[in-house]
Structures are given as C-alpha cells and as structure tokens.
Amino acid sequence: MKARFLIIVIVISSLLLLFSVMSLILEKAQEVPPAAIKETDFSKTVPGKSTTADVIRINGKPRTTEVKETKTYFYYETRHSDFKDTVVFERGVELYALENIFDSSEANLNNVLKSYGEHETYYGAGPFLWFVFLEKGVAVETDEKEILKILYFVPQEEEGFSGLFGEELGLTKETPTPEVLRP
C-alpha cells in the first residue's frame, strides 16, 4: 500500500514537472523570431571565374542592372531599401560582389578574424572600418563588433586593391579628414 502510494506520488509529480517543462520550452520556442530571409549568397560564386549566368543561376535575376564602360552592375534587393547587394562583372566575368549582412548569425567578426588571420585596415565612405584579407579575397565592413558588409574579390596585392576599390567603393588607408564643422 505504501509502495503504491509512493509510486502514484512520483508519477503525478513527474507528469506535472514534465508538463511545466514542456510549457516553458514551447513558450521559449514561440519567442524566437522567424528565420531571416536571405536574399543572396555571394559566397557561392567565385570572383575572376563566375559568369553572369552563374550568378543568375545561384542568386536569381537582379532587380536592376547598370552598365558603365566595361563593367556591368547587378543590383539585388535586400530587406532594407537603403541597401542593395551588388555583383560587378567585367567583360562578363565576376569582378567583385558586395553583400550586406543584417543578422549576426550570418557572419561573425571573431570567427572571420580567427579564420583569416592578418588584415589591412581601410576607411570607407561611411563611418565604419574595412578589414581587408587580401590573400583570401575577402573584406568586411565593421563597427568592430559586427560585420555589416562582406566584399568578395579576386585575391590580389594591396596596390591593385587600393586602386580598384578606392575608385569603386571609396576605400582608403588614409585617415579621413574630420567632417565639416557644424555651427
């Protein structure tokens, strides 16, 4: 009788505990935001090799295109209207790709620094820094906490990089002059 009593107590306690834990788990699961919509993934194409057809096959057709001299620009929509993901081709072959990162789960600065090693620091047109991994053909725009953009390019020497991306994206190694004074 005593054993039966104890078994009932244990079974009911276990069921109630299980129910409580399940409720908590379900509640937590509902708090998780829906998975971010990933518009493009430029890591799957290869600058210097991929063609316009390759890029379209992997990322779909761009929202708009533009031709400037020998270069063709593909622009893809992102979740923020201020930002466009961009792939640039020269004579039909990918020259570079610029992808905006809006979610920390897509790219982690510490992991990139750990994996790619030494980097050059550039200043961009905006308020953030660019860490450039010349030998890897990768650069990231960062506020030193998060990755905001990733640039994929053909691995190259510093001179070539500075020339191309100084012109294309306004990247420079020189400390930018202070902004205009505000009275």
Add this chain to the structure above:
Amino acid sequence: MDEDRKKDNAVDRVNRAYNAYQNARSLIRLGRGAVSAARGVGALAATSEIWAPIAIALGLILFFTIIIVVLTGGPGAASELETQQSPQTSDLSSLFVTTNNGSAISDVDFYNVLKDAFSNSNYSALVTSQGPFKVIFNPPLGDFVGCQATVDGRNTITFYGFSNCSLSHQKYLALHESGHIIGNKNGRTYQSFPHSDLRAQDAGCYSRLGFLRSYFHAETGAGTSSKDESFAEAVALFLMPKERPPLTDFQNQCPNTYNWVRNNIFK
C-alpha cells in the same frame, strides 16, 4: 554643480535602499504564501485517501516552484538589472573622457548638458557601447563667433568655442554629435535607420538632398552624407522637439522619424 552631484548620489542611494526594502518585502510575502499553501495541501491530504498523493505531488511542485522563483530572483530580476546598469553621475568617466584645451568647461557641466539623454539607459548603453566616448574642447576657430563641433574618427567629438554658445545650442550640438557616435559604434542600429523610407513617409521634414531640414547644411549638403546627418539630427530633435526651426514640432511634423528614434534610441 558639486551640490547637484552630491544630491544625485544621495538620490541614487535612497533608490537602492528602497529597492532592497521592496525586494525583502516580496520575499516575506512569498514565504507567507508558501506556508498558507502548505497548510492547504495538508488539510486536503487529510480529507481523503485518493486525494492524498495528488495533494502531496502538488505540494512538491509548489515547493520546487518557490525554490526556483527565489533562486532566480523572480520576475523583478530583469528590472533590477536594468536599474543597476543605469549610469551613475558619480562615474562620469564611464560615459565620456574629456580633454580641455583652454575652453573652460568642467566634466560635470558637460554631463549636465547631456543629462536628459544620459537619463535614458538605452541611449547611454548605445553611446558607450565600445567604452566611453572622447570629448575635446578647443578654443574657437579663427575669428568665428559662436561654437562649432565635429566628430573626428569614430569616437571623438571635438568642440570649438563650446562655452561661447547658449546652453540650448550646446545641448543641440552635443546631442547631434553624440548621435554620430551612436551610429559609428552601433552598426546594426545605424543600418536599421530606414532613411529612404522615412524621407518618403515624412516628406515635409527632409530637404531635397535628403537631410532633416533643421540640419545646418540641409540645402547644400556640404559634402556630408544625408543618412549620417539625418540619423544624428533625429537624435537631437527627439530631445529638442520644439527648438530647431523649421522643425519646431518634431513629433507631429515627422511622426515616423520621431517614432523610429523613440523605438530604437530612447526606448
């Protein structure tokens, strides 16, 4: 100024003591509840043999729940943490570090200029998210009458002739420049500022170049970025909604921009 600071410290201490008193009272109430519940369970268990195991099981669950609530600090834990993270006036160096090159303004005076903003814990967390920002006070530039400011690098505000301006203008300049610091150090927040959308939604608030119209260079741009400047200007306008013509009713004239700042900077 020192007296104000002492008063603020005293207020902080009183607040902490009051919070501790409230927490102690909550625990006592919880304990009384547990005793009453245990009595109830005992009474139930005594009435019927069938109900006894159920009552004991419920009692065990209640007991463990109370233990968990006590150990985790209960629902008040989050707000308590928030209170602890709020900046204390006694520790200005955690907010900003000044260099004074001949312009007579103390750290406490500068704190008071931004006091309304620092009183918001989210603003303070954003503006100091990678450590305190730097402030340099320089004499006026050339024969310029008044005060000027700029952000050097990503974390330094440089003022020229700061003490030459009215308190209101000092506040505007400091808020605007601190807006740049927030943007520079919090890329995700800056990224999420929907400048193009806000220009369309609050069309009357932005110049043809995309600057909020209260910004000094709104009609010329002066080589600056309309998104950068509008972000910083919106931070200033939120706390000075009636003082920056032509946007003298920021909340009603620019409701979408106002709401974005409220929900993302001063939340």
